[in-house]
Amino acid sequence: MIKKIEVSDLRVGMYIHDLNRAWVEHPFLRNRFLLQSERDIERILELELHEVYIDTELGRDAPAARPNDEVERILHDRLHDLGRTLKRMAPQISMQEEIRQARHVVKEAHVMVHDILQDCRLGKQVELEKTRPIVTSITESIFRNPDAIVSLLRLKQADQYTYQHSVAVGTLLISFCRALGIARGEIELAGIGGLLHDIGKMKVPADILNKPGKLTDSEFGVMKTHVEQGRLLLQDTRGISPISINIAAEHHEHYDGSGYPRGLKGDQISQYGQMAAIVDFYDALTSQRIYHPSTEPTAVLKQLLEGGDKHFAMPLVHSFIRTVGIYPVGTLVKLENDDLAVVVEQHHEDLLHPKVKSIFNCRLHSFIRPKDYDLSKPGCHQRIVRFETPSRWRIDPAAYL
Structure with missing residues (x-):
């Protein structure tokens, strides 16, 4: 038990x-x-x-001690209560219209962040002007349809994780800011902070940063220095905003003071630092890596709820859930009829009943002719039973978007 x-x-x-x-x-x-x-x-x-x-x-x-089934039931009910009450911003265009442009933006962002972080490892100055066009492109994609670009960011390559995670955190922060109604100028400053939040890792020895096995206590201590290293690097960057610096300096601080490096508590942490901590946690756990399986989004959202007012501020957790939705686009779910389906679109007023594309039958253990379901329609008798791990079934959900 x-x-x-x-x-x-x-x-x-x-x-x-x-x-x-x-x-x-x-x-x-x-x-x-x-x-x-x-x-x-x-x-x-x-x-x-x-x-x-x-x-x-x-x-x-x-x-x-309390059995996990009881804890899980409480968290499930809390999440579904939020799904019934929270509303998302309606997209300007459809997923199908935005996904192609989003793929191009993500590719450019990965190259840009890779180049900036590699230059930093070589001791070169951060060239902030390189980030601005990409952040603007990501922001425009988010405003058109946030689910398109976010859906492309879960899969990470082991040798590219730091760069790809940085792009994902920057993108999710931009989407988070938009959902909160933050001014466009500040949204882009937060996006820059997200893209550069782990820049201090370039000062961590490569054998520790890329170690595939268990870190020793001393190695883990060295790894944690990346936050302070990042703050120092960005403070020396011409034209950098305090918003961007705070994101790098505070993304491992916790609301109850249990984080690092300074053990800040509550409102001692800037709003952007608090938001970055939520986004960093969410992306790290939901990312599929070669040697570390992902945790499905709903399970991570429950962990965020569980950590509310301890590690995270609960009002911001609720706002983040509204940002990404209960069933994020690109995730794999199992339906009542034993079909596996990819979530292809979320409704902005009904977070519990997305549009899905059925592609595989578990009983037959074979792919089937794709079929679309809008689970919010009264005539649709299917419902989501649970999330499934794509790697278990050797399915790439992105191929069906």
């Missing part, structure tokens, strides 16, 4: 099922492992976590 437990109640012999934190924010190779020594517990306490999940079938029990 999976149970949620206070970290103060951890004991040697318990089996950690989930550290309840993004895998990039802890030094353990996996989120799941047996607590074999007091040092393992000390390392978890050093992360300043509040709660973790244990598997009582693989390790010691904690009789007073």
Whole structure:
């Protein structure tokens, strides 16, 4: 049985099922492992976590802890309540009209960020003017239809992760800002901050940054210095905005003060820093990588709700859920009839019933003739049962957008 437990109640012999934190924010190779020594517990306490999940079938029990089924049911109900009440901004054009242009913008953005970060690793000055045309192109795509460009950003190549993650964070921040009604000029400054939020990683030794296995405690400590390194680099960049600097300097701070590097708390963290922390967490967990499977978006949204007012400000979490939707475009879902379907469009007034394209049948274990369903229509008797992991079925959802 999976149970949620206070970290103060951890004991040697318990089996950690989930550290309840993004895998990039802890030094353990996996989120799941047996607590074999007091040092393992000390390392978890050093992360300043509040709660973790244990598997009582693989390790010691904690009789007073809440079963995960109960926690999951509560989070599911909260998320669906939000899905019934939150409304998204209507797109200006359809997914089909925007997706081709969005692919071009993403390709250009990846090249630009790669070049800037590589120049930084070589000790060159950040050329801020290179970012502005790309940020403008991303912003225009977001304003036309935010789901098109965001849907293209989940798959990351292991050797390109830092660059591709940077583009995704910048793009999601732009979409987040638009959903909050922030002025266009500030939206683009936030986009620049998102694209450059991990620039400090270029000062982390390559053998640590690209290490495929478990980081040691000392290596993890070095990795965490990227935030301060990024702040210093951007402060020395001519024409940089305080908004952009705050995003790089604060994207690992937590609302309850448990983050790093400065342990800022509440409103000590700028609004853009708080937004960047949410976006960075979401993209890191939902990204598919060769050696790290993605977590499906709805599960990550539940984790954001769970971390609200601890790691994240709850009003901003709600606004972010409104930004990306309950069933983001490009995700794979299972329907009641055992078909797998790709979410191809979200309704701005009904976040629980998107448009989907059925492409594969689980019973037959074979691809089928694609069929479109609008789950919001009264005559449609299909509903979403759960998310599915595309890699499990060897399906590329982007091919069906």
